[in-house]
Amino acid sequence: MPWGLHTKDTPGKGRILIVDDEDHVRKVLRLTLTKAGYDVVEADHGGKAIEVIGSDDNMLMVDVVICDIRMPKINGIEAIAFFRQQYPSVSVVVLTGYPDVNLATDLIKQGVVDYLVKPVDQVKLLATVEAAMEHRTALKYHH
């Protein structure tokens, strides 16, 4: 499947950028999120994510980023630092296979909404995404 929007013309409940180097992980996330009514954009590493989120195309405005940590090229930690600095109103949720309390604490201090460890069930994931959306909406109105 090519990069970019999968449901470009539908407004949906919000737009989520999935950043994970594993095709099948992105596939599970895509299924869960599109079924729940979200719009999904994908990137297979941090560099691609930065490219996608920085696109001038208004249609690509992202509400929430779900980001893996261990990825080739630009990893999640580097990508998240960039998102938090350049797009502070975009909510970031970490979804990683890497349970690390210190890292989780650091990232939450940086403003990450939640640090989820794979495997995560649909209910928990969607609840977190919903919270991240609300966080984003609150920030939007605040500004």
Added chain:
Amino acid sequence: MDRSSVTLRVIILGAGKGGTALLELFTRGHGVAVVRIADSNPEAPGLGLAKNLGIPTATDALSLVREDRADLIVDVTGDPILSTTLLRHKPPRAEVLGGTSALLVWKLAQYERELRDQLIQSEKMASIGTLASGIAHEINNPLYIITGLSEHLQDETRLEVIREYVDDITQSAQRIATIVRDLNTFARRPQESIRDVDLNQTLDEAVKMARRATVLDEVTVVTQYSAVPPVRGKPEEVLQVFVNLVMNAVQAMQGRGTLTLATTTADGSVHATVRDTGPGIPRHLIGKIFDPFFTTKEQGKGTGLGLHIVRDIVTLYGGQVTVESASGQGAAFTVKLPAIASPPGSPIT
């Protein structure tokens, strides 16, 4: 007299468990040199190890005793006839350690071997601890694919989609099985037998373990293997040597750089080199890196025993390990082990 500078020349009679334990202990230095070892059984394990170490062997104990000048003859054969004839035939200057005294020394040597095995195993377990977060990542990803797709299967009715998900789930489950199998291979205690080991294959396995532990996508792995003869050792111990070296290399490069693995044959030895493009080892630390508990890694990332155990295992099999490095220019560790002319029918493990 400064006894610490004297090398004690020892002949070991008996190359069964006792003789092998003594041989292993004495060959690790400490001012003792084993000059000969004998056993009436040509298949005795200690004779094989001695050949590996380049120590002359014999099956006729008495001829050996008459021929060679030694400071000490340690008789662990338990043969009472030998012990009396030995006293008549030994060179006058040689002392004999036999009977219960030799048994006691043998027991101490065995105890030392057990401690050493425990240390090796503990270091391996500790390194698995440092590998654990990487391995958790490796397992949690496919696990998420399995649980996630299973959830979606519950409300899926299209047969082709169900088949597609089931295929994905099967692949992910197989991935986990492979990881667990590799980890088990690494974690298990070494088997008793010393066998032929192919270093090219061992280096490949070591990289596979490192791949489990860290993202190697940014590490270019270059292999420069020659068709090398096998070496002798316990496969698990030889694997541990190279896992430690490869993990060190990858950690030194912080996941980015070129890892070169090379094998070649020179002077009757197989040379296996693990080279990285990391920051290198500062000159003042080079002399310390093989010391036990010496580490430059942050807490929780290293035990300080990795290189010490590398050298311990390599020395045990009659080899040596050397390092070339300069600040800013990476590091290259070369393990040299005696090459074995593979006898027909002996499988390379």
